[in-house]
Amino acid sequence: MTVVYGVVLTVLALIAFSTINAGIDLLMVNDGNIDPKYAAIVGFGILGLVHSIAIYFFTDDDAIAADGGWAELTIPDSATGFIRQAGYRVFSVGPVFAVFAATSIFIWHAIAAVPGEPGTVWGDYGSSPSPALIVFLSCWSAVNIGFTFASCAEAFHRDLFALFVTILVAMAFVGLGITVGFLFLPAQSTGSALISVVIAFPVSLFALVGARAWAKVRVARWDAADPRQLQHLQPRWDGIDPSTPGSPYPGGPPFDMLRRGEKLLMHFKSERTPEPQLLIVTNQRVVRASILGSDRTFILDQTEPGQLSGVTSQRVGHDLMTTAHFHDRSDVQVVGGDPAQSRAFAVAVARLARTGKVRR
Incomplete structure (x- = not known):
């Protein structure tokens, strides 16, 4: 355009x-x-x-x-x-x-x-x-x-x-x-x-x-x-309401946001805020989500996994920024979390993007 x-x-x-x-x-x-x-x-x-x-x-x-x-x-x-x-x-x-x-x-x-x-x-x-x-x-x-x-x-x-x-x-x-x-x-x-x-x-x-x-x-x-400000944008997929705790899979975040047939590959959790954020990689999508007070996953942003090019973990001022990079769209970030886990998540995603395999 x-x-x-x-x-x-x-x-x-x-x-x-x-x-x-x-x-x-x-x-x-x-x-x-x-x-x-x-x-x-x-x-x-x-x-x-x-x-x-x-x-x-x-x-x-x-x-x-x-x-x-x-x-x-x-x-x-x-x-x-x-x-x-x-x-x-x-x-x-x-x-x-x-x-x-x-x-x-x-x-x-x-x-x-x-x-x-x-x-x-x-x-x-x-x-x-x-x-x-x-x-x-x-x-x-x-x-x-x-x-x-x-x-x-x-x-x-x-x-x-x-x-x-x-x-x-x-x-x-x-x-x-x-x-x-x-x-x-x-x-x-x-x-x-x-x-x-x-x-x-x-x-x-x-x-x-x-x-x-x-x-x-x-x-x-x-x-x-303040992720609650985004609630009015939350859509529904495949007849499943992601805001319903445990639907369709029990087990709490991040498993409660999985669709039928979707498999969790890896995720990173930022625990800096009262409502922590997640970067989640599944076999169907890459998701940035928040864990609300009721212990349920609220999806903030998502894209297809084929767009994922890698993840970086770096300090920006006093904040730890874990950033997912994509080929044809802008980055997705979460703030805070454990630095070692952030780096490990970045390495795992890099291997996934390079080989298509997850380290077990």
Whole structure:
């Protein structure tokens, strides 16, 4: 969908540019006529707006569980739903959108009634590669900035709602500022614009990487501290209610969450919180679950075992993070637990992923 959105939004910008370039004012001001010299300004402004609000085109987690067709659980009451997405999906939006934007401007320049002054970003677009690089990095930076604010908003959404709203308001103002900046970009000196974007791009990228990593850890801690907030998302599989103690298998966690014909291969238990969390590997799925006060397993997240690539056990600050890594989706984490058991679990999963066998 990232490519589809990139194409559609670029086509819309091209239509707006072509309309104004033909002297047609869609707002019907001045008898429906407009100076074609504004075509580049409006076109660049649309690109700035689209890239600064790119988060609104990244609102769903479309990963589907292989068996049963259930959509996997995303962040409860999520504003954007992209924190738990695989990294490649998050970090591909910026460059994909930016490539389409930078490429489309070559078409603009070829049909432009007013091709711009030499020495400016717009005027040099057909004669130098620098303007295309400037637009590419500017659009990518705009996406990074928007995603950085979205990461911070996600981190506070469920427990500090006032701060969440404040961040969203700030994101809107920053997006407006980015749009205004793009309005002035066509007339900016090519040299000064290149220097500015070469500085801004790595800063925006590092900010996104850091904010997303921090937000993921904070979300994981919140889930560990209060898993009951996720109960309204708990689905049912194969007519079995996982919230019913001992159904269909007795024995308590994690055996009570097994389906008919499902076999437990290994699991790791984090006992840091009053309601410990589990990473569970069966022959049918990989599950992150919580043990509720009534001594029953409550499933928080799950995926098919074929996606599992390994588990790492490491310290993040004062916390022990046991993280399950997957091929086509984001990581799943639990906080705390016994370090030796965490390492042993990681080794066992690595062997399972490599050989398909469980050490007995």
